Amino acid sequence: MSPFGPLNGRASKPLQFLTLAVGLLAMTVLSMPDPDASVRTAAVVVLWCCLAIYAADLSAKAWPRAGSQPNYLSSAAGIIDLLAVLPIPIALLLGVPAQTAWLLASLWILKLATAVPGLSMLGRVIALEKRALGSVIVIFLTILVLASVALHVLEGPAQPRQFGSLPLSLWWAVTTLSSTGYGDAVPQTFLGRLIAGIVMISGLGVFGLWTGILATGFAAEHRRRDFIRNWDLVTQVPFFKNLDPPTVIELTRMLRRLDLAERTVIVRRGRPGDCMYFIASGEVEVKVEPHPVKLAAGAFFGEMALLTGGQRMANVVTTQPTTLLALEVADFHTLTAHHPELARAVAAEAARRKGSSEKPSPPAKGKTRERKSR
Amino acid sequence: MSPFGPLNGRASKPLQFLTLAVGLLAMTVLSMPDPDASVRTAAVVVLWCCLAIYAADLSAKAWPRAGSQPNYLSSAAGIIDLLAVLPIPIALLLGVPAQTAWLLASLWILKLATAVPGLSMLGRVIALEKRALGSVIVIFLTILVLASVALHVLEGPAQPRQFGSLPLSLWWAVTTLSSTGYGDAVPQTFLGRLIAGIVMISGLGVFGLWTGILATGFAAEHRRRDFIRNWDLVTQVPFFKNLDPPTVIELTRMLRRLDLAERTVIVRRGRPGDCMYFIASGEVEVKVEPHPVKLAAGAFFGEMALLTGGQRMANVVTTQPTTLLALEVADFHTLTAHHPELARAVAAEAARRKGSSEKPSPPAKGKTRERKSR
């Protein structure tokens, strides 16, 4: 789409990661104390190339044109792109030695954050739980301050280089409370060690609280996110339109979304069946002999193995990038037990399709737009 | 309210944190081994100022007058305030050197505990799970004692300075079981190392139990707290009065409370809609052209994007400190699927308001007390 931007779009993700990895590697090589002159030159060349790629990418994205985001440079992604491009030339212009200036290439790692979809979920969890996390931080700080003052008083006279001032003592407290334990400062008196022991055990407790809060928040956010992702797809599957709304909601909570590349084998002949699948978008091919069947969006397959408790009877492969909604066997039984009309609908749909196609019942059948594959 | 107490009330929270930060910093500076005389004097002056502020605050709060808490000094907050004010002058009067006496300013950090609302929740979780946490502590102590005796026997003869007595050996066990690992005492014999390895792995197990218990307890407490916080607000929203009680309960579990400052942008035009909002208290302004609409407590907005699955059609901004109850899209669909009357009520309310105001349907509408903004 953009003339300059080879890094735009989904397909260029591996290229982005490669640029990042190569750039960071070159930065690392350049930081070595006495690099070989040729190695050094090569590293600098690589770094300039990466910088050029990022600059081209930035200018492509930021260039005002039809359909582009109006204020890209003030968005989070824009700021990260600016941080990737500007600081290094500025530092070089200001006369910072090249070896130091290129260390700013470490800011390129921030680009990873924009490439990872789940990061916003983590941000939301932290935002929602900020009240509880704040309490844990208060406990953390309280222990830190009180412990470092106590150790300063108790150990300071004997070990002035380790505990002789509060900053030194705080350093010890942080390394101990986080259970890092460098061992550069170790209390020697009895009371000092007693307090240190309490600090260590408190560290475990604080950490446990922290983990517990994040685990709780994450579980809730996860359910919410999955529902929204599934809901958008569920509304596209015609089969679900015949169900009453509460059943659709229940189903939406149970489905698991699968985004599959072309030519992925979804179901393998002879394997036990633990799922049925609804096609939200894309197309799959059921490899039945002699005439493979293609199923398009809106169809479902794999229900036979669940109904009979048996094995898969054919391979099913995607023919293009396809999004499926998988329904586990446990959820299938739960749904059909509570909503026998659903079981009937699946069976009826299967029978209808079997009738309309003139071949002996394939193990999996699409609802609409079936075609004999060539 | 109080003549002395500039630190009373919600608005002074930043001032409280500033006083605390400055005071602790001055204490830290004063603890340095050989501070400059002027720096030292400045630090002492700052510390006296902080102490004076805390003393004024305490006397304002503790002074018996109409409306004040009767026995403030025996409450937890009162004791913390006393601990902040009294020990330092007492220590100075008793002849403790100033540098040491001012270390008691570290007690000021306890004031953080009273400022953080979530701390009582953590206390409740620990109280509710005390039985299970007690078991973990017993396991912890048992491993500690048995391991330190074993290492004392095995390593004591070879390393008398590290394992020559039980307290020394216990010190090693605590640093190891908490996975701190200073490295000041390291077993050298084969059997000693074997036991040490078991202690380390047990440490992971004990910590895992601890975290698991806290996570479980926290999840339960969290749900309870949210319900109570929401319930008080839900009973104030007139719209909810028309719903049957079980639906109100269900809704209360789903809502998320948002406390927003003045001039906060809640909804941004063009963004996808993932929530609708009920105003529990305060006021918001819907920035529709040409006549922005103000919505007061009891109104709701943002439902349009959920019903249509589209984007937000206007910015919505708070005009004063406002408390909202947000209903996520997932929960909205769940509710309306099970309670179609709720969907009808939202639609009817929206239609009614559209009729009563004579402008073309704004993207979000308040239920009551709508006013044209000037």
Added chain:
Amino acid sequence: MSPFGPLNGRASKPLQFLTLAVGLLAMTVLSMPDPDASVRTAAVVVLWCCLAIYAADLSAKAWPRAGSQPNYLSSAAGIIDLLAVLPIPIALLLGVPAQTAWLLASLWILKLATAVPGLSMLGRVIALEKRALGSVIVIFLTILVLASVALHVLEGPAQPRQFGSLPLSLWWAVTTLSSTGYGDAVPQTFLGRLIAGIVMISGLGVFGLWTGILATGFAAEHRRRDFIRNWDLVTQVPFFKNLDPPTVIELTRMLRRLDLAERTVIVRRGRPGDCMYFIASGEVEVKVEPHPVKLAAGAFFGEMALLTGGQRMANVVTTQPTTLLALEVADFHTLTAHHPELARAVAAEAARRKGSSEKPSPPAKGKTRERKSR
């Protein structure tokens, strides 16, 4: 009950803990390298006393008599009691030096395990999750073996004292994988450090799996245990007999058991009400003027503050050891929304009691066996 056993029964728990603490302290003192002769003698005397107490306790429990457990000595508690008493004299008889022999007093710590009720719950969780925990241990062992062989090959030639054999290398791997990190063995080669980094990050992952499994198992076990504890009590409260079985089950899941000592203040006048209480056993006194009211097992109180959303109107204090079932405000509203008959029953019961006693409505009312306190 038993003539020898001052440590039997619930009331003697503090005494048991005291004996244990004193005994372990004496053992610690005795382990010091060059103790004072008098201190040493005192410690030995204390240890003999503790041993005598445990021996008396054991003989009292193990003595066959009417009502005693038939095969106490083969139960877990009996074996722990035997381990506390027998090894020390045997070691002394075998000529082990006193200082070493008395270290066997560390086995007394096992008595803690029998005193803590929650330990069996932890045991159950571990038993139920043994399949998943076993997988984590397999991952742990696999990383351990592969990493130590790799480091032995990579670092062994350069650091023979740290990585020169597999046991040495395994020691490093355990300290690293458990994130203890003594620092006594640190890889120096590039590849060694790369593998060490992977080991450290794997350690976090393994530990996370471990914690996740225990947290999941613990949550399930917790719910089960609470239900059983509550169910036994719920069947004793007459008020619950009038409810239909599904409501009783729902209620049982919501209640929280409180075991209170005599003279505990349950409810304080003027505090916000967040619970109502059912008395499962024991007795409480409602401090209303001028005639305090006593409520016995089967009664409930504290419902007024929930119904009105107001404050507590009187102190309520236990008059003897009492077991209460607390119903949180969130659960109360949920229950009454779904079961209006429950709200009516509470109100009717309250009215009935108000009528039968001739005083002006006390803030909390018992159902049965009300008495004017003297």
Added chain:
Amino acid sequence: MSPFGPLNGRASKPLQFLTLAVGLLAMTVLSMPDPDASVRTAAVVVLWCCLAIYAADLSAKAWPRAGSQPNYLSSAAGIIDLLAVLPIPIALLLGVPAQTAWLLASLWILKLATAVPGLSMLGRVIALEKRALGSVIVIFLTILVLASVALHVLEGPAQPRQFGSLPLSLWWAVTTLSSTGYGDAVPQTFLGRLIAGIVMISGLGVFGLWTGILATGFAAEHRRRDFIRNWDLVTQVPFFKNLDPPTVIELTRMLRRLDLAERTVIVRRGRPGDCMYFIASGEVEVKVEPHPVKLAAGAFFGEMALLTGGQRMANVVTTQPTTLLALEVADFHTLTAHHPELARAVAAEAARRKGSSEKPSPPAKGKTRERKSR
């Protein structure tokens, strides 16, 4: 089944573990710097034996014959078996010294992975949560790179051997962020320590996120796995066929599967009853006097103690490997409260059986195929 394969089948599991343990021990002995010649020879002999056993096992499994897996060598288990057998002779043939070549026996530990059933569950959790776990890894990497560059700049000049290049600095960052803390590289400057403190605290946070994600994913996977395992068994128990489908689903979620060896005591006389049991396969014997009763698959027992709240009235022992489905007392009460017909069915079945057998009511009764034991 296979003539070569003594390690095939379930019964040979202990033998497999023994071979593995002995082999790894011999490898460890061989790695010692200066082993005794005879010890060394013994270790090599043991290692050759283990290798022979694994080679025989592999050839037995891979040999094409009727009923064998067609492409065993390309399955995961087959590759692990190949890795266990081939590398060592190849290394020896290539002239690698024996002491080094035999270190490849560490690959045998991978066989553990195939022996543990729960490992695939862990794999599934990681696969399902890969999006969220990926975010955590991105956070981890970002902190790692930025912290190591900062420390390289700040500490590099003063401590060139610890922070003089980015790889050195990265090494410090990994040991610190994973809270291992060897202490071989410790920042000395104020700013360096400040950043190090932030890294340590971030380490706790990252780890907490990681644990929270795994805990959430594991809980969901656990429920799913249990349902599937139970469902297969539930459909085999005739008693459940009479229940309506939603009740069966509910029951399936509540049951816990127990796989017991022959002669296991399930229920002990005089113990409190907290479960009832359905026999999915196998046989148990109820030890009532004078005529023990045998119960076969499809029968249930242990319901009496739940109905009466009393104690177990007889021992129940398996007579062959048996799979039970246990229903906890909490779930039993919940089920019967919601489905009184279930309680009636249990009671009716019990009465029917009591009538058809002419003995005085045994404490537990089988539904079908009861036989007097000889």
